[in-house]
Amino acid sequence: MSGQGPERCEGTAQRPVFLPVGEAAISVQFGTRIDEDANRRVIALARALDDAPVEGVLECVPTYRSLLVTYDPGHVRGAVLEAELEARIGALEIGADIGRTWRVPVVYGGDIGMDLGALAQDKAMSEAELVALHSGADYRVYMIGFAPGFAYLGGLPEALHTPRLATPRQSIPAGAIGIGGQQGSINSVSGPSGWRFIGWTPWRAFDPKREVPFLFSAGDRIRFVPVAEDEGAAIARGIASGEITPAPEGDR
Amino acid sequence: MSLEVLSCGPMLSVQDQGRLGHKRFGVPAAGAMDRPAMDFANALCANAPGAATLEFTGFGGSFRAGRDLRLAVTGGACDVRFGDRVMPAGQSHAVKAGEVVKIGALEGATWGYVAVSGGIAVPEMLGGRATHLRFAIGGLEGRALAAGDVLPLGEDDPGQPCLRPRVPVYRPGAIAPGTPVRVVPGPQDDYFDPEVLDRLTSGIFEVTRQRDRMAMVLDGPDLPAAGGHDIVSDGIVPGAIQAPASGRAVVLMADAQTTGGYPKIATVLSCDLPRLAQMPTGTELRFEIVGRDAAEEIVLEERARVAEVLGGLVPDVAGALSSEFLLACDLVGGIVAPEEVMGHDLAEDHQ
Numbered sequence: 385m386s387g388q389g390p391e392r393c394e395g396t397a398q399r400p401v402f403l404p405v406g407e408a409a410i411s412v413q414f415g416t417r418i419d420e421d422a423n424r425r426v427i428a429l430a431r432a433l434d435d436a437p438v439e440g441v442l443e444c445v446p447t448y449r450s451l452l453v454t455y456d457p458g459h460v461r462g463a464v465l466e467a468e469l470e471a472r473i474g475a476l477e478i479g480a481d482i483g484r485t486w487r488v489p490v491v492y493g494g495d496i497g498m499d500l501g502a503l504a505q506d507k508a509m510s511e512a513e514l515v516a517l518h519s520g521a522d523y524r525v526y527m528i529g530f531a532p533g534f535a536y537l538g539g540l541p542e543a544l545h546t547p548r549l550a551t552p553r554q555s556i557p558a559g560a561i562g563i564g565g566q567q568g569s570i571n572s573v574s575g576p577s578g579w580r581f582i583g584w585t586p587w588r589a590f591d592p593k594r595e596v597p598f599l600f601s602a603g604d605r606i607r608f609v610p611v612a613e614d615e616g617a618a619i620a621r622g623i624a625s626g627e628i629t630p631a632p633e634g635d636r
Numbered sequence: 637m638s639l640e641v642l643s644c645g646p647m648l649s650v651q652d653q654g655r656l657g658h659k660r661f662g663v664p665a666a667g668a669m670d671r672p673a674m675d676f677a678n679a680l681c682a683n684a685p686g687a688a689t690l691e692f693t694g695f696g697g698s699f700r701a702g703r704d705l706r707l708a709v710t711g712g713a714c715d716v717r718f719g720d721r722v723m724p725a726g727q728s729h730a731v732k733a734g735e736v737v738k739i740g741a742l743e744g745a746t747w748g749y750v751a752v753s754g755g756i757a758v759p760e761m762l763g764g765r766a767t768h769l770r771f772a773i774g775g776l777e778g779r780a781l782a783a784g785d786v787l788p789l790g791e792d793d794p795g796q797p798c799l800r801p802r803v804p805v806y807r808p809g810a811i812a813p814g815t816p817v818r819v820v821p822g823p824q825d826d827y828f829d830p831e832v833l834d835r836l837t838s839g840i841f842e843v844t845r846q847r848d849r850m851a852m853v854l855d856g857p858d859l860p861a862a863g864g865h866d867i868v869s870d871g872i873v874p875g876a877i878q879a880p881a882s883g884r885a886v887v888l889m890a891d892a893q894t895t896g897g898y899p900k901i902a903t904v905l906s907c908d909l910p911r912l913a914q915m916p917t918g919t920e921l922r923f924e925i926v927g928r929d930a931a932e933e934i935v936l937e938e939r940a941r942v943a944e945v946l947g948g949l950v951p952d953v954a955g956a957l958s959s960e961f962l963l964a965c966d967l968v969g970g971i972v973a974p975e976e977v978m979g980h981d982l983a984e985d986h987q
Contacts, residue, residue, distance in 0.1 A: 392826050392863070403823035406903035407931035409873050411823045418868055430660070445659045445871040447895050452871025454659075457932040458939065529869060529895030532662045532771055536869075572662070573771060590661075592761055592773065598661040 395450075397422045400473060402466045403450075407457055408442075412469055413450040418566070420538065422449045423526050427483075427603040428476045429469070438468050446602040447527045448536070483525070483603035484632035488570065490519065490583045490608045491616035496560050497583035503563070507543060515610055517541050518582065523568055523606040528598070533572035533590030535600045540568045552578035559584045561608070570600070586620035587630045599630055637703055639752055641785040642736065644697030647848075649767040650756050650775035650787070651691040651749075658762050659894045665874065666766035666774065669747045669849060669890050670910040672942045673711040673807035677751035679946040680708035680728040682796045687755030688765035690781070692748045696739025697783075699750070701731045705789070706753040706798055712745025712806050712914070727800030727952055728753075745811060745914045754792030768891055769849065797951035808945035809938070811914045816924035818908050819877065820931045823870070824899035827863030828879070835859065836877075836901060836923050841885060843912075843919045849891040852912065854921075858883035861899045869897040875904035889913060905931050907938035 395401035395413040403411040412429060414422035429451050430444045440460025445452040455465055492515045493500040504514045523539040530536075545566045554576050556562075562569040562579035569579060572589035585608075589599050600606070611619070622628030641648070651674065654667025668674035668691055678687050696709065696716075708728040709716050716723045717738045723729045728751075731737060742748045758765050758776050767775025776785055801808075825833060841856035859879040871894065878886045878898040887904060888896075890913075902923070904912060915921065926934065 404820050404903075404928040405823050405871070405873055405900075406820050406875050406905060407928060407935050408906055409871075409903075411870060413823075413870070416868060443657055443659055445894055447870045448868050450870045452659075452873070454873065458936055461932055462928050527869070527895065528660060528662045530662060530893060532658075532773065534662050575770075597762065598658075602660065 392416075397425050400425070400450075402469065404462060405452065407462070409452055409454040410462060410465060410469070411450045411452050412473070415449045418448050418526070418538065420524065421478075423524075423538070424478055424603075425473075425476060426451045428478055429473060430602070431482075432472050432476060438465065438472075440465065445529075447529065483601065483605055485605040485607065485634075486600065486630075486632050487607050487609050488585050488587055488630075489611040489616060489619055490561050490585050491613050492518075492561075492583040492610055494584070494613060496557055497581055499563075499580040500582040503544075503546060503580055503582060506546070509543075514544070514582070517544060518568075519608040519610050521608075523608075525600050525602050525604040525606060526567075527602045528600065531573045531575065531590075533598045533600070535570045535572070535589060535604075535606070537568035537570070537606060538566075540566055542566075546580050548578040549580070550578070552576045556581060557584070558588060558590070559586065561585060570606070584616070586616050586623060588623070594629075604632070637789050639702060639705075639756070639787045639789055640700040641781050641783055641787070642698040642700055643783050644781055645692055645694045646780060647691075647693045648697060648781040649691055649769065649779075649849075650688050650758055650765055650781070652688040652764055652766045653686055654766050654890065655762055655764040655774075659871075662894050663762055663773065664768055664771070664891050664894055666768040666849075666891050667764070668749065668766075669913040670711055670749070670807060672809060672910055673747070673914075674749045674751070675942070676726075676805075676808050676946060677708045677710040677749040678755070679949060680710070680726075680799045681706050681751045681753045682793065682799065683751060683753065683755050687751065687790065688758065689752075689756060690750040690787075692739070692750070693742070693746055695741040696748060696750060698736055698738045700736050701733055701752075702786075703733045703789070704794060705731050705792065706796065707731050707737060708751050708799075709739055709748060710751070710807055711748035712742040714742050714748055714806075715740035724804070726804055726806045728798040730798055744916065745806070746916060747913060752789060753794075753796065754790035757788045757790040770891065797953075799949040800952045801945055801949055805945065807910075807914070808942045809911075811911050813911075813915050813919045813921055815911075816922045817912050818905045818924050818926050818931065818934065819902035820905065820928050821902050821925055822900070823903070824861075824863070824867060825901055827861040827867075827899040828859065828901055829862050832859055832862070833901070837925055840920050840922060843915050843917050843921070845917050847917065849889055851889055851892065852887045854885040854887065856885060859885055859901060861901075863899060865898060867897055867899050869895045872896045872900070873903065875906060875909045876900040877902045877904065887912065905935055907935045
């Protein structure tokens with residue numbers, strides 16, 4: 385799929401390229417497109433570096449298709465780190481996904497899911513059909529970015545792919561469930577967005593006061609579970625009072 | 637055990653060395669725009685390097701000390717007064733409980749730092765105290781400070797002397813706008829034709845009013861990306877020079893998002909980014925390309941040079957101000973009216 389164009393340093397899932405990002409970071413690029421295989425390798429490499437840290441590496445940021453590895457050149461030089469990363473990549477075991485699975489409750493429609501009706505009309509389906517399609521799919525967290533805890537989801541059924549709005553809306557609340565191009569989202573903070581929104585979850589992907597501030601990690605699996613509005617409100621109250629703590633399937 | 641904000645500009649915030657370890661969850665590092673200047677302020681107050689300080693732009697404001705403390709202002713030339721005493725920036729001064737410190741306008745620089753002995757002790761959030769304004773993380777309630785705010789202070793050692801560098805400076809290194817800002821090409825330099833890459837180093841860029849803690853927009857030659865201006869998002873570091881479809885260079889700064897979808901033609905060396913941050917609006921600058929390995933050498937040398945300044949501080953005996961030192965500081969009289977220097981550009985919010 386990837387790795388075309390000889391003049392470009394694209395990298396492939398099998399043979400990534402190392403791109404310097406200044407003097408204190410390297411981008412290990414497994415391709416230039418959204419590709420599940422490349423993303424699996426990104427996440428596997430991040431995990432390998434977590435499990436057996438390399439001296440001088442500060443942190444890793446998994447993205448769709450590359451792993452940003454930041455380092456302190458006072459402890460490890462880029463050229464040495466590249467060789468070490470190359471060895472790690474050679475030893476990567478890409479098995480079944482070991483990410484967690486979350487069943488995320490979603491109230492479809494309503495004020496926050498303001499685009500549900502128009503989107504269903506656009507796609508020539510009923511709202512119920514759209515909800516069934518959206519909640520029937522398996523999603524994968526490709527990366528967390530843009531804002532704290534914001535999950536970019538792959539796996540959106542093609543029939544639901546929808547371009548972003550030309551003019552972003554100013555205030556989309558945290559918890560909004562969105563569609564942007566071929567991706568899905570679970571919004572983590574309130575703010576402007578050009579995505580379409582079809583519902584909301586009472587879960588908070590980012591809550592700095594919670595013991596674990598971030599729910600989702602790159603590589604996790606997501607299923608959306610439709611709930612009625614009053615049930616969504618009850619879950620929100622339970623979370624606020626501390627009686628409910630969102631957890632992945634089979635605990636953790 | 638506190639510092640009270642009596643007045644301040646619109647961009648006074650708590651900053652430290654920035655957060656580490658949460659970028660994979662979308663949390664930017666934040667932290668000081670001019671880290672060496674902030675480290676210098678902390679060193680002058682004998683604080684640990686990780687202590688939190690106040691960062692301001694334009695003018696500082698006035699502050700009342702809730703206890704005896706030492707205070708230092710760094711970053712640029714600045715009129716600092718305790719009552720009617722003029723206290724040069726670039727060294728620490730003893731302040732008595734109840735005294736009011738007035739910090740005037742920065743000259744020839746953009747970001748100033750106020751360190752107090754013991755550090756600003758707002759609660760840590762996600763492993764740091766740095767404020768990220770857009771995401772409301774850290775600092776005091778995640779926001780810019782305002783008149784009436786009372787900031788908790790950490791414990792200090794009252795026995796420590798006030799300190800100053802042997803040679804007066806406002807930050808450990810010149811901003812030197814005439815010296816090129818060094819960059820490492822990439823990570824998406826292959827999206828640009830060689831002729832456009834040449835423009836990056838042959839052209840003259842200018843710091844525009846569109847600047848804040850997230851990014852600086854530069855005027856200068858067009859940087860069209862033959863490979864397209866949209867990429868599948870990848871990781872971002874402060875210093876990345878993005879080329880959006882407008883063709884104008886956008887340099888990402890301390891509060892930069894962790895991922896982004898514009899091609900990045902080059903990345904500013906971490907030792908030159910604070911210099912760029914400090915350049916006043918309207919400053920003209922050039923970029924110079926260096927290889928990654930050479931860039932590492934440069935950054936390590938620069939780090940050693942800063943460490944030498946910070947390690948070479950001497951006690952300011954009995955707080956006496958030699959007229960020689962004062963003259964060397966090139967202070968001008970009178971606090972400049974804040975409105976004259978603030979403009980509105982820096983209060984802009986990316987939202």
